[in-house]
Amino acid sequence: MMALAFGRPGEEFEVAELRGGRGFIRRLSEMGIYPGVKLSIVSNQGFGPIILAVNSTRIAIGRGMAMKIIVKPLKTKEEIP
Numbered sequence: 001m002m003a004l005a006f007g008r009p010g011e012e013f014e015v016a017e018l019r020g021g022r023g024f025i026r027r028l029s030e031m032g033i034y035p036g037v038k039l040s041i042v043s044n045q046g047f048g049p050i051i052l053a054v055n056s057t058r059i060a061i062g063r064g065m066a067m068k069i070i071v072k073p074l075k076t077k078e079e080i081p
Contacts, residue, residue: 001016001017001070001071001072002070002071002073003066003067003068003069003070003071004041004050004052004066004067004069004070004071005044005050005063005066005067005069007041007044007050007071007073008041008044009041009042009043009044010040010041011040011041011073011074012038012039012040012073012074013038013039013040013041013071013072013073013074014036014037014038014071014072014074015033015034015035015036015037015038015039015069015070015071016035016070016071016072017035017069017070018033018034018035018068018069018070019068019069019070020068024065024068028065028069031054031059031061032054032055032057032059033052033054033059033069037054038074039052039053039054039071040052040053041053042058047063048063049061049062049063050062050063050066
């Protein structure tokens, strides 16, 4: 498992844990990000916001928030035929 901030574009993950307070968890839940949800990284340039695809929605989150989202890798761009 790893922090979402370290993922690369094209990788897919399942959210394993949210490491933050009640307000942080509520804010992410309102965006559709909670344990068990599958998401993929659309853009992560190593600085600035990270753009995620959650269901059919694109969401931008800050790097600090991404460091508190612990994920399990599902598959990478290289594994997709």
